[in-house]
Amino acid sequence: MGTRGRGLRDLRAVLAPVAAGMAVMAAAAAVLVPALGRGSGPWGPGADAGPVAAHRTAGPGLPQAAPAAPGCTPRTAAASLRPSAADGPAVQRIRRKGQLVVGVDQNTYRWGYRDPGTGRLEGFDIDLARAIARDILGPDAKVVFQAVPTNQRIPAVRQRTVDMVVRTMTINCARKEQVAFSTAYFQAGQQVLAPKASPVTAFDDSLRGKRVCTAAGSTGEAELSRRSHGARVVTAPNQLDCLVRLQLGEADAVVTDSALAAAQAAQDPAVELKGTPFTDEAYGVAMNQDDPDLVRRVNKVLDDYRRGGDDSAWMRAYRKWLRADLPGIPGPPAPEYSD
Amino acid sequence: MDGRPPGRRRTAWAEGLDQLRAAAMTEPGRLRAIGAALALLVLVFGAVTAWQVSDRAAAARDVVARSQPLAADAARVYRSLADADTTAAAGFLAGSVEPAATRERYADDLATASQLLVRAAAGAPGPEAADGAADPAAAQIARLNELLPRYAGLVETAKTNNRQGLPLGGAYLRYANERMRAELLPAARALYEAETARLAADQQRAVAWPWWALAAGVAAIGALGWAQRRHYRRTHRVFSPGLLAATVASVAVLLWLVAGHAVARAGLGDAAEHGARSLAALNAARIDALRARGDENLTLVARGAVLTADQKDFYEVGFRARMRDLAGAAGPGQEASGGALGAALAVADGEAGRRPVRDALAAVREWQERHAAARAADDRGDYERALRQVIGGDGSTGASFDRVDGGLRRALADAQERFRSAADGGRAALRGLPVGAGVLAVVGAAAAVLGIGRRLSEYR
Structure with a gap:
């Protein structure tokens, strides 16, 4: 399956073997992506922009501007140009x-x-x-x-x-x-980080009444404002500042990108990532x-x-x-x- | 009286009143009353003068010996805290092994702040002051004593993490800095303002005109004049030596009072006008410079991790704001375009006062140029170069900052000295006045009594 759905599914399959719904989504993406790649999908930018492939010959002569992002959707965003050693x-x-x-x-x-x-x-x-x-x-x-x-x-x-x-x-x-x-x-994807002994289990109702820290203006903040799960949101200038708040007892959990959360966990053996990523990045x-x-x-x-x-x-x-x-x-x- | 039944005993008060009334009808009686009144007026004049002048001398002593040193201490607390924060960031930037000099400077700053807070607490009236209101200085001292150990703990955690190679150390240092700028520095500033307000109140008390003493003096001299005129009318003698002596003594006290107070007022006023204003402007400049330096260091600690709402580097924005506070809008080759340094230059006294401020201003311009170069290097991605340009030796912005701070330190010492000598000059003018006024008043009262006594003896 030549879609990014696979990488995502692989990650999830191990972190938490659920994601049956995601498999369906991935399958849907598998169908839709090639269609889009030909510039004829339902999200196509219109006739002027033309098919994406038309711009993509990096032939000799002047370097051509790559197209902005015609037909880009969250599902196709990760699609790039085919590799070449030229x-x-x-x-x-x-x-x-x-x-x-x-x-x-x-x-x-x-x-x-x-x-x-x-x-x-x-x-x-x-x-x-x-x-x-x-x-x-x-x-x-x-x-x-x-x-x-x-x-x-x-x-x-x-x-x-x-x-x-x-x-x-x-x-x-x-x-x-x-x-x-x-x-x-x-x-990667947004994920919850909390002390190992914390009752917080994932990005779910176990966050109720907890102070959850996230970086101001981050995806985590947007997600928390969409569904807070009863958590009180504490913002800090930067995601790493949230670990400081957590260590000082000013926050109970952190929501950030899983890769950055892992970087935090690497600096404090008393905390760990909880649950699975709940967004795709x-x-x-x-x-x-x-x-x-x-x-x-x-x-x-x-x-x-x-x-x-x-x-x-x-x-x-x-x-x-x-x-x-x-x-x-x-x-x-x-x-x-x-x- | 007439309507009263005969044989009824009259009260002692009524009898005394009658006797006085009878005595007032005779010249000797009147003379006795006049003599007593004159002696009393002169004595009251002397006593009120001694009291009011002592009060002002005490206030002047408070200015020099208590409130000004406390205000200067509060400024040093403020400065030590800002310096500790700046130094902690510099030590952090130096890498996992902090240079000994930086570590010592940081420890000294904290020790200085603690010691000065203890001294300030001793100088401040307790929170349960007589008037029941909480003393603003004492409240800030208590707050600083509570915040300082927490700040130090955050800095130590930052250093520990940094030593282990964890970026978390930088986050702790930024958090410590946030506490410093949001809690400690405002508290230190409030303490400084409370002490400065107390200084101004003491100063005001010291220079207030002693109106009661002046009024008592005018009353005593007026009464003496009236008594001598009466004496002349009745005896056609021009002089009554006793009364004349009393008048001379009273006038002497009054003149001394007016002259001494005017000189003291001028001295203390000069101290307030120039010294205190100079000190305030220089202290403000020094704090601005320290905070600009702190932000400059933190720009390199944060490495773009903290942004303002409009996506600019938070610490670089802070640096520019502090620099504007310090030296006004940037412009090369200008004398003083404003800011705290411009204000300090405007109120500085004499060439000796202005030279160190000018040096500081020149160093600020150099600092700004070097800072721009360091920023450019960092923006190009050459972090090591930027780091060298900021915390390296000669030629770094750190060296420029040290020159700014050094210039301001010299200017502060000079302003402090001027304040002290002006205030001491003022205080000297009041020296001996309370005792002198008391002695002269006793002499004057005695002379008045003797003068009246001489007239009285003519009736025997």
Whole structure:
């Protein structure tokens, strides 16, 4: 099943073997996605925008602008361009510079963070960025990591201050109008984090009367305002601040992205992730929309990264950085393509 | 009386009244009454002068020995807290092993704040003050004593997490900073304002004109003049040496009172006008500089993790706001475009007072330039370079900040010295006045009694 539904289902199958309804959804997506990919789906943008595939030949000559995000829906958002090892203009530009400039995070433990002992950036995202650089520039690739705050991710890509952003960045349609994404390299979702001994079991009525912390302006806050389950919402400037509140007894549970929740659990052995993710958030590598050849190249790297079953580079990085706090993920999400 | 039945005993009061009335009909009786009244008036004048001047001298002593030092202490509490916060962030940025100098400076700041709070608590009337109202300073001191250990705990947790390489440390440090800016600094500011208000009240008490003493003086001198005129009319003698001596003594007390008070008023007023205003402006500038520095450090600690509503970096926005408070709108090469430094420059006394403020202002401009360079490096993604430009040695924004702080420290010492000498000058003017007024009044009263006694003896 060549849809992102599979990665999602794999994750859920292990974390909580339920999700029968999701399987139905995934099956529906499997039918709908190819239809959309041909630009003839019911959510098609209209005749002017034309079929997506028409724009996508990264042939010689001027780099063509990739389409904004025609026909993008939450279900098809993770679909990207088919992989290619060809050296297009963007790849050649990076070769000429001799270095790959990657926008990363430096505050998220196990994903992208600065080890205060060494001063070096480390994490799952950082490993992936290095793999991409090695593929484009060879084994001694020079990578320049630029710490990009959350609000600067899209401007940095659009203004080409970085070649790409690898920074726990969720793929969605609004962002696809501004930047291009690779295929999904990690499947996450909003999840509840609470002390191990807490009566909170998941994002359900066990939250009733509890103080639940979430980052101001985050997806978690939106979800909690949609269905609070009787919880009192406490907001903090940043998701990690919620762990501080939790440790100081100012909150009883945290709602955040599962990957970030895992990063929190990794810093406090007394807390754990509860239940299963209750939203879908796929992470992708963000690139400039005018660099379709680079998107294809990165998708090729991701293909290689995923290949090899249990010994794939993806699984090695997963075991190194994430498994302790996000156990039971059997493999990377399957790629989805729009062309 | 007439209607009363005969033989009924009359009251002692009525008898005394009659005797007085009879005595007032005779010249010796009148003279005795006048002598007693004059002596009383002169003595009252002396006593009221001694009392009111002592009161003002006490207030002036309070200004110099109690309320001004307490206000200065409160400013130091404020500064120590802001410095502790700034230093904690600097130590954090230095990595998992904090430099010894930074650790010591942080510990010193907390120790200084604690000691000064103990001293301030001793100087403040207890919460159960006589008037029943809670003393504002005591309330803030209690609050700071409660908040300070909690703040220190958060900073230690931040350091522990940082040592283990956990980004959680940065979140704790930001939380500690939030407590500092939302609770501790406002409490310290309220304490400073309460102490400053007390200083102003003491100052007001010290310079208030002693109206009762002046009125008593005018009354005594007027009565003496009237008695001498009466004496002249009845005896055609121009001088009564006794009364004249009493008049001279009273006028001397009055002149001394007016002159001494005017000089004291000028001195204390000068201290208030220039010294206190200078001190307030410089303290404000120093706090602004510290808080700007704190925000600058935290920009690098937070690394874009905290944003304002319009998606700007929270700490960078804070830095700019503090810098505006400190030096007005940024503009190179300007003398003082406003802000706390501009205000300090405007009220500074003499070249010695202005030079350190100008130095600080120049350092602020340099700081702003270096800060812009560090921000540019960080925005380019060159975090290490930005870090070096902020907490590195010479050439870093930290060095510029130290120059700003050093300039302000020198300016504060100078303003403190000026305040002290102006206030001491004022106080000196009142020295000896209460005792002098008392002695002169006794002499004057005695002279008046003797003068009247001489006239009285002519009737024997």
